[in-house]
Amino acid sequence: MSQVTDMQKGLYYIQQTQPSTNAYNVAFGTKITSTVCLKTLEVAFQHVQKNNVVLRQTFTDLKGEINTLERPDLPIKLQQHNTANLGEESLKLIVEATAKSPFNLNKELCLRVDIFPTLSQEHVMLITAHHANFDFWSLALLLEQVASAYQHIINGQEQNETRQTPQFTDVITQLKTTQQTEKYQQAKAAVVANLTGANTQLTLSTDFIRPQVNRYQGTSFSFSIPAHITALIKETAKTQNVTTYMLLLSVYQVLLHRYTGQNDILVGSPTAGREKRKFHQVMGNFVNTIITRSTITSKTHFSDMLQHTYSQVVEAIRHQAVMFPQVVEAIKPKHDKSRTPLIQAHFAWDKLPQFAQFEHFFSQTTNKKSIDWAGLTLEPYWVPQQEGQFDLALEMGAEIDGELTATLKYRQDLFSADSMAQFSDNFVQLLNSLCRNPTQNINHATLLTTEQTKQLLSVAHSPTIITPRAKTVHALFERQADLTPNKIAVQDINTQLTYQELDQQASHIANVLTQQYAVQGQQVGICLHRDVNMLVSLLAILKAGAGYVPITPNMPIERANMIMEDADLAVMILGDDITNLKPPHSIPTTTLNELTNCHVKAAEHTLVAPSQTAYIIFTSGSTGRPKGVSVPHSCAVNCIESICHTPGINPDEKLLAVAPFSFDISVTEFFLPISQGGQVMIADTETATDPDKLINAIKIFNPSLMQPTPSTWKMLYSAGWQGKKDLSIISSGEPMPQTLAEQLITDCAHLYTAYGPTETTIWCSIIEYTGGPVTIGYPMANTQMYILDQNREQVPQGVTGEIYIAGTCVTDGYYGKPELTQKAYLPNPYGAGRLYKSGDLGRINRDGLFECSGRADNQIKIRGFRIELDDIEENIRRIPQIHDTVVQPQIINNETALVCYYVINKGQSIGQKTIQSELKQRLPNYMIPAFFVEIAVMPMTANGKTDKKALPKINLTDNQRDIIAPTSPLENAIMQQWQTVLQQTQISINDDFYDIGGHSLLAVKLTSKIKQTLNIDIDNQFTLNYTTVAAMAQAIEQGNLVADNSMLVTLNKGETDHTPLFLMHPIGGTVHCYMALTQSINKAQPVYAFQNPGIDDADEAEVGIEEIAQKYVAEIRQQQPQGPYQLGGWCFGGVIAYEVANQLQAMGETVSGVYVFDTRAPIIANHPDDGDDATLLSWFARDLAIPHGKTLHIPPETLRKIEIDEQFAYVLDRARAIDIIETDADEEKLMNYFQVYIANGMALQMYPEKSLNIPVTLYRALDEPEDYGTYLGWDTLLGDAFTVVDIKGDHNTIMYKPLVTQIGNDLNTKLDNLTSTSHTEKECTYE
Amino acid sequence: MNTVINQVAPTLDIVKTKASELLAERLRIDVIEVDMNKKLTSYGLDSIDAVTMIGDLEDWLDIELPSTLLWDYDTINDVAQFIVENFESLVD
Structure with missing residues (x-):
């Protein structure tokens, strides 16, 4: 047994945790076109094996210590495949599949040799090695040594059996010594110092949602760099005094910087790790990873960057002996299962001199030049290798016909081939641009190809140009009022007004405002409860030529005062029942009642220009003071008219308005329907915020259109809302979760997802959602949207940047705050008007649709409300006892919640309740943190900023971060x-x-x-x-271990003098459902349960009750060779138990009892009418939720509407939505579960009716409807020869605590108390 | 490959000549074109070439050289001077 290096351990670990990965398969493919003696070739390989220890080893894992083990019993064999009749394409598939076939490092050697005879009687030879004990350099050695051995044998020469020294095992021993030296430790310290504080997560925008666990599965994209650019690269490297490798690496880093917006980029590169000459002839895995770090600023010039890379590379080479895993351990990057540690981007410049003649064998080119090897003629036969090691790995080095070739290896669970094609185009474009002018700023070097720019602009610019029907918001209404004076325009729970009435009442108030308060061109504040008068008043203010400034009655007084102070109000209108709001004395105040009852003479319409302000809506501002967005009529009209155009609304539209009027989506709620002949129904605040009341209001008002935020829909669903088939929805304000969107389109007529900041007037993009990932669509009429990076350069398609908006929708800016306005409303380099910097992150996806992915700054959204965290923090700091504070959003129970971390002034104290109540005076409810954590000091970063990442995460059960000791x-x-x-x-x-x-x-x-x-x-x-x-x-x-392939699970060992109880799994195949039952049975009673073998291995599933039973009978007899037998099962499990009993009896054994828990008798009449896959899947979904105490009802009809191969994924999404399966649940495993479910479902339907003499005890769930007869059909099957025990509860609850004790208690009286009695005797006693 | 016998430090000129030859060989240029004071990278010397060149120098002199030699001393003159001055400590 020999020790291994840290690098080897790392690779071993990856292979063991991701056994299906082939990321570390090193491969060499070739077609031997000359005749070859395969037997001799095999002997040659075996000869080389004798001389190289790594070719004789497997790995072992003994108590966590990983070693290699010499295996004299495993000679290298040429694995010959039966491929002589295959066409080229099929052969290629087989060769590639073999090259990608994963290694079992504990059982196999790290080297495989495969031979594939071809149709033309040639041979493809594939050498595949695992990197854990082998490297590319070793491959060169192997080819050289095998060639030499082959030639020796062919020539009849003597073979030297001189074992080469040193061997890799010797090298490892030396390495371990070296690593103890001070020199090594110093080198390590230098590497660690260079990486300290580095950003270890490369956040490339991905095409697919990043899975929670990296499975190391990749593929390749090959491209080449045109000859003229290749020449330019070499020339530039010379003039800049760097190597080609350094230049290419720098440009790769620039590209990653431009793709991610990150300035601190780490890239790994392989190093041969054979510094010492004496290692040059040794086979083994010497390769190490070195890291270069680029720190880019907005001012970095390419030539400076090259010099930086030069020193990074030289230092990395100097310290190349420092093992990468030790660096990872020292840096301790945050563990992230979805990423490789420390580096996710890799760049390799592979140009091994030993491989000079094989260079074209490793590039996917058409160059088929043959070479001579051991007297044989070899042609390249390219096979993919080492794919999926990193998110992105660029490999270069070879040059063919003056063109540098390149291969991008990428994780196929993250990126599409299209993205890689684009990435490579951008790489070439950047190379060209930077090499032509090396002194330029890298942030502005041309990245996009002309073609890409053209494509991006075609997406950015809305093709729709509309001319509005009227120039002001109220004129749109007035125009409609003339057309349909007698239609209902607006109603609330008590009142309704026709178009004409609404117009007249609004005109009257407008006249009063004009004549008494001279409001034209000014602002009018308004604070009212929600009813028809709200719309009357808003229209009146608009008609009078003023802009309205909404203040909701529940707004905290301090905040309301700030708004009233800042908005320069000409007059403040209060609802008649508003008493708490006290406007400053400088502002004239009136009430709605006064305005309505005031007699003024009729007057001409005030002339209002489209550029005049229609409303000012205040949003959270970073200074602790809200800021008002001033929106002119032209903007609001554009939004309304654009929606009327697409998606379009009909003249009978009925909209139920629920948004507070301080939220700009209320503008479309109020004015969109009445510009088109539709009707607005105003829900009062209580209705709009209470789910039960809102559900009721939807019933009563029967709206055809609504536009609340996704949070509102979630609230409705959780209150039991069932959807409304004729309701259309426009949803905006916060990201729409895909599962919610899918549910809404199932339950409602249409769903439109829209996006837009208040500053660009309600919405600026929209699309109808029809399935798949949620997007925000494309720009609305007269609107342009761009995705730009921090340097305001356009980013490539698919890459995340910040959303910028231009066009008619861009508003005037922040009222009375020119500096703030200037920061966000920029000159528009792409056309007329201004460009609004939204602060929202977004991208244009592969389908050319915009996506929004959150905030670029310190702003967040809670329940659709825009919140500046600074605003909350400022208000908390104003509390005298508070020294400092940071407010952070955190996802708690699937909701974004605000967590306030605070430091108090020395010697003072303040409780959480006090902070909360102080804040309630100043901030709206949605801005008040839900959690408060007192900390001693604010953590700081090296740069002296608050280190938000270092703040403790809230743990609901462990708020104080106490140590929770083991509880069992x-x-x-x-x-x-x-x-x-x-x-x-x-x-x-x-x-x-x-x-x-x-x-x-x-x-x-x-x-x-x-x-x-x-x-x-x-x-x-x-x-x-x-x-x-x-x-x-x-x-x-719960027994969630790894499959031990045994289908028999021991639930309770019990005592040996008791006869065991064997329980059969229900339809789902698993036996977790018997845990509670087992606990309620006498401890001495042995309980075993059968888990369906298909759960672990889909191939093992049987379709047939008899077949299943046969397997289990064999297993039972192993466990208990002789009867009497005790069997049981819940639901479907009861049927298996019945058949098991049948088979045991047929063998002459006795069965003392079959206990079936609410099992329907296996009779034809009990078969479902339509037991198709959709029905079974629907049941499967239902059963998935039951153990969690939740319900998941997906009717089979719903499933049948979905493509068959998407049904299962749909069920999983729905299950995830209610949290009954993990987001990263193993779908393959779940698929197994479902296949077992289906197999069992089918088996049940095929099982013939068998009236047998079997002692069945039926535990009947009393709360179930008697759909299957009083005795669930057992009387049909057994007459009256069975026992019935009634159990309180329904089909499911009887198996779980507390109700399961009823069954447990009864079983305790029945089980094992007749140990010696046979079945017949028992029957006799009953008779 | 000629091996220096008895591990005696070679003269500066010998090392310079040998290094120039190796460089010319790697870059496939005429040895006449090698300027002892010109930066190695300006010839288009690549990292792999550097590894190979160092290996060749090691084999020739039977010594161990630092892997960053050609980056720390980036002209033929400087490289040769380093080798001659530190010869004893480089002997493996």
Whole structure:
């Protein structure tokens, strides 16, 4: 047994945790076109094997210690395939599949040789090696040594059996010594110092949602760099005094910077690791990864960057002996299962001199030049290799016909081939641009191709140009009022007004405002409760030529005062029942009542220009003072008219308005329907915010259109809302979760997702949602949207940047705040008007649709409200006892919640309640943090900024961050292993292994320790899936270990003098459902349960009750060779038990009892009418939710509407939405579950009716409807020869606590008390 | 490959000549074109070439050289001077 290097351990670990990966398969393919003696070739390989220890080893994992083991019993064999009749394409598929076939490092050698005879009687030879014990350099050595051996044999020469020294095992011993030296430790310190504080997460925009666990699955995209650019690169490298490698690496880093917006970019590169000459002839895995770090600023010029790269590369080479895993351990990057540690981008410049003649063998080119090898003629036969090691890996080095060739290896679960094609185009474009002018700023170097720019602009510019029907918001209404004076325009719970009435009442108030308060061109404040008068008043203010400034009655007084002070109000209108709001004396105040009853003479319409302000809406501002967005009529009209155009609204539209009028989506709620002949129904505040009342209002008002935020829909669903088939929805204000969107389109008529900041007037993009990922669509009429980076350069398609908006929708800016306005409303380089910087992150996806992915700054959204965290923090700091504070959003129970961290002034104290009540005076409810954490000092970064990442995460059960001790013996046992492995004692059962110092190598150790001490079979995946002590204990308790392939699960060992009870799994195949029952049965009673073997291995599933039973009977007889037997099963499990009993009896055995728990008798009449896959899937979904105490009802009809191969994914999404499966649940595993389910469902339908003499006891769930007869059909089957026990509860609850004790108690009286009595005797006693 | 016998430090000129030859060989240029005071990178010397050249120098002199030699001393003159001055400590 020999020790291994840290690098080897790392690769071994990856292969063990992701056994299906081929990321570390090193491959060489060739077609031998001359005749070859395969037997001799095999002997040659075996000869080389004798001389190189790494070719004779497998790996072992002994209690977490990884070693290699010499295996004299495993000679290298040429694996010959039966391919002589295959066409070229089929052969290629087989060769590639073989090259990608994963290694089992514990069982196999790290080298495989495969021979594929071809149709033309030639041979393709594939050499595949695992990188854990082999490297590319070794491949060159192998080819050289095998060639030499082959020739020797062919020529009849003597073979030297001189074992070469040193061997890799010797090298490792030396390495371990070297690593103890001071020189090595200094080198390590230098590497670590260079990387300290580095950003270790490369946030490339991905085409697919990043899976939570990296499975190391990749593929390749090859391209080449045109000859003239290749020449330019070499020339530039010379003039800039860097190597080609350094130049290419720099441009790769610039590209990653431009793609991510990150300035601190780490790129890994391989180094041969054979510094010493004496290692040059040794086979083994010497390769190490070195890291270069580029720190880019907005002013970095390319020539400076090249010099920086030069020194980074030289230092990295100087310290190349420092093992990468040790660097990872020293830096301790935040553990992220979805990414490789420290580096996710890789750049390799592979140009091994030994491979000079093979160069074209490793590029995917058409160059088929043959070479001579061992007297044989070899042609290149390219095979993919080493794919999926990193998110993105660029490999270069070869040059063919003056063109540098390149291969981009990428994770196919993250990126599409289209993205890689684009990435490579951008790489070439950047190379060209930077080499032509090396002194330019890298941030502005041309990145996009002409073609790409053209494409981006075609998406950015709305093709729709509309001319509005009227120029002001009220004129749109007035125009409609003339057309349909007698239609209902607006109503609330008590009142309704026709278009004419609304117009007249509004005109009257407008006249009063004009004549008494001269409001034209000024602002009018308004604070009212929600009813028809709200719309009357708003229209009146608009008609009078003023802009309205909404203040909701529940707004905190301080905030309302700020708004009233800042908005320069000409008059403040108060609702008649508003008493708490006291406008400053300088502002004239009136009430709605006064205005309505005031007699003024009729007047001409006031002339209002489209550029006049229609409303000013105040939003959260970063200074602790709200800022008002001033929106002119032209903007609001554009939005309304654009929606009327697309998607379009009809003249009978009925809209139920629920948004507060201080929220700009209320503008479309109020004015969109009445510009088109529709009707607005105004819900009062209580209705709009109480789910039950809102559901009721939807019933009463029967709206055809609504536009609340996604949060409102979630609220309605959780209150039991069932949807409304004729309701259309425009949803905006916050991101729409895909599952919610899918549910809404199932339950409603249409769903439109819209996007837009208040500054660009309600919405600026929209699309109808029809499925798939949610987008915000494309720009609305007269609107342009761009995605720009921090330097305001357009980013490529698919890449995230900031959303910028131009066009008619761009508003006037922040009222009375020119500096703020100037910062956000910029000159528009793409056309007329101004360009608004939204602060929202977004991108144009592969389909050319915009996506929005959150905020670029310190602003967040809670329940659709825009919140500046600075605003809240400022208000908290004003509390005298508070010294400093940081407010952070955190996802708690799937909702974004605000967490306030605060430091108090020395010697003072303040409670959370006091802070909360202080804040209630100043801030609206949605801005008040839900959680408060007092901390002693604010954590700081090296740059002196608050280190927000270092703030403790809120743990609902562990708010004080106390250590929670183990609560069970099992937890205690696991905890001890944690403490040993992590070498620390202060561990809480809810601490995440990877948060408190655990890493992949320690995980291997932990796995072994747990396996050993608890004597259970788990694999390395276990430590990935369960990362806390509590979770591990729970997983072990629930039997969520790795398949041990045994279908018989011991639920309770019991005592040997008791006859066991064998329980059969229900339709789902698993046996978790019997845990509670087992606990309620006498402890001495042995209980076993059969889990369907298909759960672990889909191929093992049987379709047929008899076949299933046959398997289980064999297993039962192993466990208990002789009767009497006791059997049982819940639901479908009862049927298996029945058939098992049948087979046992047929063997002459006795069965003393078959206990069926609410099982329908297996009779034809009980078969479902339409037991198709959709029906079974619907049941499957239902049963998935039951153990969680939730319901998931997906009718089969719904499923039948979906493509068959998408139904399952749909069910999983719905299940995730209600949190009954993890977001990263193993879909393959779930698929197994479902296949078992289907197989069982089918089996049940095929099982013939069999009237047998079997002692059945039926436990009947009393709360179930008698749909299947009083005795569930057992009377049909058995006459009256069975026992019935009534159990309170329904089909499911009878198996869970507390109701399951009824069954347990009854079983205790029946089980095992007739140990020696046979079936017949028992029957006799009953008779 | 000629091996220096008895590990005696070679003269500066010998090392310069040998290094120039190796460089010319790697870059496939005439040895006449090599300027002892010109930066190695300005010839288009690549990282792989550097590894190979260092290996060749090691084999020739039977010594161990730092892997960053050609980056820390980036002209033929400087490289040769380093080797001659530090010869004893470089002997493996």
